[in-house]
Amino acid sequence: MPVKSPKVAVLLAAYNGMHWIEEQLTSILGQSAVDVTVHISIDPSTDGTEDWCAAFAARHPSIIVLPPGGRFGGAARNFFRLIRDVDIESYDFVAFADQDDLWHGDKLKRAIESLQSRKVDAYSSNVTAFWEDGRTRLLNKAQPQTCWDFLFEAAGPGCTYVLKAPMVKAMKQSMLVHWDALQSVSLHDWYCYAFARSHGYRWYIDPVPSMDYRQHERNQVGANTGLGSMIARYTTIHDGWWFNQVRLIARLVGQDADPFVGSWLQLRRWQLIRLSLSAWRCRRRIRDRVLFFLICWATALMGKSAR
Template sequence: MTAWPEARVAVLLAAHQGRIWLPDQIQSILDQIGVSVTILISVDQSTDGTEAYVDHAALQHSNIRILPHGLKSGTAAANFFRLIRELDPEGFDYVAFADQDDLWDQDKLDRAIGQLRLRGADGYSGNVTAFWPDGREKLINKAQAQRRWDFLFEAAGPGCTYVMSRHLFEALQSFVSTRTGALGSVYLHDWFCYAFARANGFSWWIDPEPKMQYRQHQNNLVGVNQGWKARMGRFRHVSSGWWLDQARTIARLLGLESSAFVRSWIDPNKRSGYLVLVLNARNCRRKAIDAFFMSMMVLLLAIHPPSYETD
């Protein structure tokens, strides 16, 4: 435990078809040491008893709160954006994200908040230890040095590691609350939240020390890029232009079109923009191998760009 005053943390948990994993995930959050935790849960309509389970959990624990059921968003991002809009941050010092299927070390939040205080940062994410049903484990390292533009092209690690100061959260909440419709085109909430923080001058720390067990199973939304099936899925996202379209969407939402760098590639029909990204790939991804992969994929898009309609 740290010598800091006990922090009050709101944990935003988005659930969908998670009945089998939620008991362990919620218990690992309730077992956090050195902090005072309140869990706010939003359930995207499920058929496996998830709603009934979280309702029961809220009856058993006064620090578990449930948003009204009936949401049919269809995406984890929309579910998290709902949680961001609905949380009343009054009375909390920090806000964290949680998935429904992981296991948190007891000092996960205490470590994160200690690092935020020590470094004077507003946003935190960290490495994780992925684990599989067959007992395999693997460190997922996302803690490479941040680059000038990495926030437009990748998240700061798994969103389930994110912890934000109230100052950052309130700024994010204000933005999200006024752009509900536009955010419908954002597929990954963690990528967007990191981009929002960096684009608005908030300091972010990526911790090399893993403090959670990142469960891998066939229903993971993103998960670890392991195996040919996962790699091929990500290759299709990049080679189809989807990933770059998401970067353009986030850049526009954050009002970054006036930047000379963003302006050079924001128009998908401008072939020279792909070449700009190839030349600047090392400023766009934290890991060198990811920058190399990005440059190769974007070069393919420059040679064979996706077809876009013009107004």
């Protein structure tokens, strides 16, 4: 008898994707040793993405375009809609995809083998960022996980996530309970990692890149490379966005009652100073731990984002 291939639901959020989406879909449909169905949710676009995807789906039975869902205004809400609306009962695994990357041919195969051999529930990986001028750079997100990193960062780019279906079903149930509050979460990959870790699911971050991560001016969240991009990201902390996201996600995943989280959740000055002393438990990378320590102190002294 032929060996049954694992069934994977790929959830792809699209918006004005005509420059890259065909190349990306070709790389997804070309995955080895898996049975893939791509579900596409499109934020209302101005470049013809809806019509192109409808025509492409008509020629490829493995592509399903969801009905219009209104304006999402960002990838996170679009992905939350996909998780809510796609019926995953017949699938073994769920993967996320952006519209503009290039998947390696064995991306899903390697992820599933890792999930099964390591007996974990969720997978992510490093990626190779690439630019139109030919530059490439490995983005290393595979540092050892820490006690509380999931409340402060994602497990790498969400477009590398491959999740076992039972975990996604549990996450969907929680999302539906907290749907209105969930709409204020800016990064779906951060939330998914936080949900998994806070509910006892095991996560593996693969040091081997699984895809080429396209960098261009339209990236909602791109590669964090160089001093300029690092500064740009961390300036969001001073207007309150980052700490407010930390607080929101902690509450959504039910960690607000934990004694450690409760010791800083109100983000008062003295609580931020105390939190700074736990930097080694809150971020994976050494550079980020140093920045975390400094940001906690700067925020405490300046009093801008602890509100």
